[in-house]
Amino acid sequence: MYQRIVIVGAGQAAVQTIDTLRRKGFTGQLTVVGDEPYLPYQRPPLSKKYLAGTLERDRLLIRPTQFFADHKVTLHLGRRVVEIAPAPGNVRLDDSTVLPFDALVLATGSRPRRLLAPGADLPGVHYLRGIDDADIIRAACAPGGRAVIIGGGYIGLEVAATARELGLDVTVLEMAERLMNRVTCPEVSAFYAAEHARQGVHIHCGAQVRALRGDAVTGRVRTVVTEGAREFPADLVIVGVGVAPADELAKAAGLDCENGVRTDAHCRTSAQHIYAAGDCASHLNRQYGRHMRLESVDNAFEQGTTVALNLLGVPTPHDKVPWFWSDQFDLKLVIVGVGFGHDTVVMRGDPGTRSFSACYLRGGELVAIDSINAAKDQMAARKLIAAHARPDPAKLANPAIALKDAL
Numbered sequence: 222m223y224q225r226i227v228i229v230g231a232g233q234a235a236v237q238t239i240d241t242l243r244r245k246g247f248t249g250q251l252t253v254v255g256d257e258p259y260l261p262y263q264r265p266p267l268s269k270k271y272l273a274g275t276l277e278r279d280r281l282l283i284r285p286t287q288f289f290a291d292h293k294v295t296l297h298l299g300r301r302v303v304e305i306a307p308a309p310g311n312v313r314l315d316d317s318t319v320l321p322f323d324a325l326v327l328a329t330g331s332r333p334r335r336l337l338a339p340g341a342d343l344p345g346v347h348y349l350r351g352i353d354d355a356d357i358i359r360a361a362c363a364p365g366g367r368a369v370i371i372g373g374g375y376i377g378l379e380v381a382a383t384a385r386e387l388g389l390d391v392t393v394l395e396m397a398e399r400l401m402n403r404v405t406c407p408e409v410s411a412f413y414a415a416e417h418a419r420q421g422v423h424i425h426c427g428a429q430v431r432a433l434r435g436d437a438v439t440g441r442v443r444t445v446v447t448e449g450a451r452e453f454p455a456d457l458v459i460v461g462v463g464v465a466p467a468d469e470l471a472k473a474a475g476l477d478c479e480n481g482v483r484t485d486a487h488c489r490t491s492a493q494h495i496y497a498a499g500d501c502a503s504h505l506n507r508q509y510g511r512h513m514r515l516e517s518v519d520n521a522f523e524q525g526t527t528v529a530l531n532l533l534g535v536p537t538p539h540d541k542v543p544w545f546w547s548d549q550f551d552l553k554l555v556i557v558g559v560g561f562g563h564d565t566v567v568m569r570g571d572p573g574t575r576s577f578s579a580c581y582l583r584g585g586e587l588v589a590i591d592s593i594n595a596a597k598d599q600m601a602a603r604k605l606i607a608a609h610a611r612p613d614p615a616k617l618a619n620p621a622i623a624l625k626d627a628l
Contacts, residue, residue, distance in 0.1 A: 222249075222533075222534065223249060223323040223324040223494075223532055224249035224250065224323055225249060225250045225252075225321060225322050225323045225324075226242070226247075226249060226250065226251055226252070226322060226323065226324045226325075226326065226532065227252045227253075227254065227312055227320050227322040227324075227325050227326070228251070228252065228253045228254070228325075228326040228328055229254050229302050229305075229312065229325065229326070229327050229328065229329055229470070230253075230254075230255065230326075230327065230328030230329045230330055230499070230501070231253050231254070231255025231256075231257065231259075231260070231261045231296075231298065231328075232255075232261055232262075232264070232283075232328060232330055232499060232521060233261070233263070233283060233499065233518050233521040233522055233525065234326075234328035234498035234499035234521040234522070234524055234525040234528075235253055235255075235261060235326070235328045235525065236261045236283045236284055236525070237521070237522050237524075237525025237526055237529070238326055238328070238498065238525040238526075238528050238529045238532075239251055239253070239289075239292055239294055239529075240284075240292070240525075240529075241525065241526050241529035241530065242529045242532065242533065243292045243293075245529065245530070245533055245535075246533075247529075247532075247533060249323075250295070251292065251293065251294045251295065252294070252295045252296075252297065252320055252322075253289075253294055253295070253296050253297065254297045254300055254301075254302050254312070254314065254320070255296070255297070255298045255299070255300070256299070256300065256301045257298065257299065257351055257352070257353075258298050258299035259298065259352060260282055260283075260284075260286060260289070260296075260298070261282070261283045261284065262281040262282050262283060262352065263281050263282075263283060263518070264350075264351075264518075265518060265546075266281060267281075267349060267350075267351070267352065267354070267355040268349055268355075268376055268379040268380050268383060269379055269382075269383055269548050271352075271355055272349075272355050272358060272359055272362075272380065272383045273383050273386060273387065274359060274387075278352065281352070297314060297318070297320075300314045300315060300316060300318070301314065301315040302314055302315075302470055303315050304470075304473070304474075305325065305470050305471070305473070305474040305495075306474070307325075307474055307475070307476075307492045307494075307495060309321075310322050310323065310325075310494070312325070322494075323494065324494045324495070324496070324532055325494065325495045325496070326495075326496050326497070326498065326528055326532075327470070327471055327482055327490070327495065327496070327497040327498070327501055327502070328497070328498050328499045328501065328521070328525070329466075329467040329468070329470065329471075329499075329501045330467055330499055330500045330501055331464035331465060331466050331467055331500040331501060331516060332350060332464060332465060332467055333348040333349070333350050333460065333461070333462075333463075333464055333465075334462050334463045334464060334465050335348075335460075336371060336430065336460045336462060338430050338431060338432055338433060339431075339432040339433070340432050340433030340434055340435060340442065341433055341460070343433055343434075343435045343440065343441065343442040344435075344439075344440060344441045344442065345361070345435075345441040345442035345455070345456070345457050345458060346433060346442050346457075346458045346460065347361070347457065347458065347459050347460070348459070348460050348461075349376060349380060349459060349461065350464075358380075358457070358459060361456070361457045362384055362387045362389055362457070363389075363456070364387065364388030364389065365388060365389070365390070366389050366390070366456040366457065367389065367390045367392070367454050367455050367456045367457075368381075368384045368389045368390070368391050368392070368455065368456065368457050368458075368459065369392045369394065369445045369453050369455040369457075369458045369459075370384070370391065370392065370393045370394070370458075370459045370460075370461060371394050371430055371445070371458065371459070371460045371461065371462060372393075372394075372395065372460060372461035372462040372463070373393050373394075373395030373397070373399075373400040373401065373402075373424070373426065374400075374401055374403070374404070374461060374462075374463065375401065375404075375545075375547045376461035377393060377395070377459070377461035378393065378400065378401070378413065378417065378547070378549050379547060379548065379549055380459050380461065381393050381417060381422050381549075382417070382420070382422075382548075382549040382550050384459075385420055385421055385422055386550075390421075390423075391421070391422045391423065392422070392423040392425065392453050392455075393417070393422060393423070393424050393425065394425050394428040394430060394445065394447060394453065395424070395425070395426045395427075395428060396427070396428060396429050396430070397426060397427070398426050398427050399411070399414070399426055400413050400414050400417075400424065400426065401413065404556065404560075405556075405579070405591055406560075406566045406579050406581070406591070408566070408568055408572065408579055409554075409579050409591050409593070411572075412572045412593070413549065413552075413554075414426075416549070416550065416552060416575075417549075420550055425447075425453075428447045428448070428451075429447055429448040430445060430446070430447055431446050431447060431448055431450075432445075432446045433445050433446070433455075433458065434446060442455055442457070442458050443455060443456075445458060464500070464516060466480065466481035466482070466500060466501045466502075466503070466514060467500075467501050468481050468482050468501055471490070471497070471501075474492075475492075476490045476491050476492055476495065477490065477491040478503075479503060479512070480503050480512075480514050481497075481500075481501050481502055481503035481514040482497040482501050482502050482503065483503050483512065484496070484497050484502050484503065484504045484505065485504075485505050486504070486505045486506075486507050486538040486539060486540065487527065487531050487536065487537065487538055487539070488502065488504060488524050488527050488528045488531065488539055489531065496528045496531065496532070497528075498521060498524035498525050498527070498528045499520065499521035499524060499525070500514070500515075500516045500520075500521065501514075502514065502524060504524065504539055506539075506540075507538060507540045508540060508541075508542055508558075508606075508607070509559060509561065509588070511561075513559065513561075515543050515545075515559075516545075517543060517544070517545045519541075519543060519544050519545070520543050523539060523541045524539055527539040542557060542558055542603055542606045542607045543557075543558065543559060544556060544557045544558075544599070544603070552575065552593055552594060553593070553594055553596075554591060554592070554593050555591075555592045555596075555599040556589065556590070556591050556592075557589060557590050557592070557599050557602045557603055557606060558581070558587075558588050558589030558590060558602070558606045559588065559589055560581035560588060560589035561588075562583050562588075563581035563582060563583045563588055563589065564582065564583055564584065565581070565582040565583075565614070566579055566580065566581055566582075567579075567580040567582065567614050567617045567618050568580075568618065569595075569598065569617060569618055569619075569620055569624075570595065570620040572593075575593070575594055576593065576594040576595050577592075577593055577594075577595060577620075578590055578591060578592040578593070578595050578598040578599070578602075578624075579591040580602075580612075580617050582612075582614070585611045586609055586610070586611050587602065587605050587606055587610050587611070587612055587617075588606060589602075589606065590602040590606070597623070597624065598624050601623065601624035601625040602624060604625070605624070605625070605628075610628060611628070612624075612627040612628050613627055613628065616628075
């Protein structure tokens with residue numbers, strides 16, 4: 222039985238690991254190292270309610286301050302781990318503190334990919350990952366200002382919706398030929414493009430950013446230039462071109478890494494006493510039979526639970542069907558499963574009603590669903606996908622037939 226567990230990272234996966242360990246009877250030492258000076262907090266609201274100013278900072282906390290005292294957790298906040306030594310088993314912090322461990326949990330998350338274009342480091346160019354980023358962006362969101370958002374994925378579109386509601390003139394530049402190109406089918410992309418346009422957001426797909434130019438006097442960003450020398454004026458720029466796993470420490474420690482810290486189905490890394498969970502982990506997913514790295518609160522929550530149980534000596538695979546969500550204006554997109562390798566998309570319902578689903582099939586098996594304001598569909602899909610169900614496409618396409626009855 223392990224007696225000293227150190228968790229690197231202070232997000233959802235870390236909190237869930239702590240909660241499960243203590244609830245299941247772990248009485249040893251628990252230590253958490255987080256590189257931000259804040260208690261673990263929720264990140265999804267940063268691009269929505271918190272950015273809009275309708276959610277207070279203290280309501281972002283995953284657990285209240287007392288939780289960590291009650292669970293006897295030693296916190297090192299505002300500190301970075303600079304080295305992991307799997308043998309003899311310790312981590313070194315940026316203030317030279319050395320923390321010994323019997324078991325280590327890597328929950329280091331991910332970080333925004335940087336824009337590689339001249340001028341990308343100008344004042345007024347922002348990335349949204351943490352509380353401080355959201356505070357800076359919110360302060361720059363003056364009504365009537367011009368915001369250019371580079372990237373038409375979840376984060377970019379959520380920020381676009383929030384900025385528009387704050388009264389800004391908003392332009393989204395997406396280098397692919399459609400929005401949310403990596404995660405949704407063309408029908409869903411077209412629906413969201415139309416909805417954003419209806420709300421006054423200017424969408425430009427196939428827009429390759431070539432440079433950002435600053436004001437000659439202030440030096441702040443003033444223009445975004447795309448292929449073909451087209452110019453878009455900007456008072457602020459928010460870059461949302463994806464994230465990369467924070468796996469540098471794991472690589473330096475000699476752990477297997479490939480698009481994140483590579484783990485088995487039990488969330489165990491190539492070192493027997495080191496586990497990984499959340500955005501940084503590329504886990505062996507038994508549902509889909511391949512390694513995958515998932516960026517979602519639900520995945521971090523479930524993997525945190527799985528890690529804790531395995532640390533306690535209860536062999537537990539991580540085999541939950543993943544799900545994700547995105548709130549844009551009054552639209553709730555819930556994606557259940559992963560549509561990787563699908564060969565058929567069945568549309569369920571009319572997008573014109575603003576309540577419909579897109580069902581992804583591979584070889585006749587339902588592997589994922591995108592539901593837009595269609596809660597019953599996404600709830601039923603969780604069970605069907607987990608059961609490797611093979612629905613009747615004709616029934617699937619008929620919204621008058623409950624999804625659970627479409628077999």
